[in-house]
Amino acid sequence: MTTKLFIDSDNTVTLNCPQCSKSRVVDASRYMDRDRTVRIQAKCSCGHSYPVTLERRQQHRKPVLLRGTFTFDPPHGMSAPCRGSMTVVNISRNGVRLRFNTMPDFRIGDLINVEFMLDDTRQTLINRDVLVQNIAPPFAGVKFYRRHHLDNVIGFYLFS
Numbered sequence: 583m584t585t586k587l588f589i590d591s592d593n594t595v596t597l598n599c600p601q602c603s604k605s606r607v608v609d610a611s612r613y614m615d616r617d618r619t620v621r622i623q624a625k626c627s628c629g630h631s632y633p634v635t636l637e638r639r640q641q642h643r644k645p646v647l648l649r650g651t652f653t654f655d656p657p658h659g660m661s662a663p664c665r666g667s668m669t670v671v672n673i674s675r676n677g678v679r680l681r682f683n684t685m686p687d688f689r690i691g692d693l694i695n696v697e698f699m700l701d702d703t704r705q706t707l708i709n710r711d712v713l714v715q716n717i718a719p720p721f722a723g724v725k726f727y728r729r730h731h732l733d734n735v736i737g738f739y740l741f742s
Contacts, residue, residue, distance in 0.1 A: 584621070584633040589614070601630035610636055643672045643679075644740050650698025650708075652680070654688050661687060670698050675737055677712060677725040685719045693727060700739050708732055 587595045593611035598604075604626055613620045613636055620636040648670040655663040669681045680696070688694060692714045700706040710732070712724035726733070 584635050586635045586637055588637045595634075595636060597624045597626075597634065599624075599626035599628060599630055600632055602626060602628040604628060614638060643674045645672050646670055646701070648673075648698045648701060650696060652682075652686070652697075653695040654686050654692065656688070657692070668696070668698075670696075671721070673736065673740065675733065675740065677715065677723065680722050680724060682720050682722070685717075688714055688717075688722075690714050690717060694724070696724070700735075702739050702742065706732070706735055706739070708736070 585598075585600070587597070589595050589610045593609065593614060594607050595610045596605055596607050606627075613622075620638070622634050622636065623631055624634045625631045650668055650670060651665060652668050653663065653665045664686055666686060667683060670678045671681050672679045678696070686694075693711055694714065695709070695711050697707070697709045700708060710730060711727040713727050714722055715725050716723040
């Protein structure tokens, strides 16, 4: 079984041997510029080797399938406002990854509004403005725009 570890802000990661429970901190800065998932084989001083996936993200992402809608009002009247359906495929404290049936005509840095319902017991409605961070059709990664009272609800949801 592969262990997923988050790289700390100082570009280090703490490896914990599943065999003997020894831990050691290692420098992970050489992996920070890689575009893909980093998988390494860690070796403990006890001789045990184990697979590790290094996660460069700052926040835990929860995989989900939450249907919702988006609204995009292009700046300066470049084109007509559009509204459509989308699916949230993962969520973190900082933002969400969206999948679109029909890719809207927005760009990195554009502000859009997303609305979806969490699958928690309260069926919490999330209606947030988000900034487009990356686009890889049919997906877009977006970051929540400004702090919001729902940030605590999303934080709790992530670990439920």
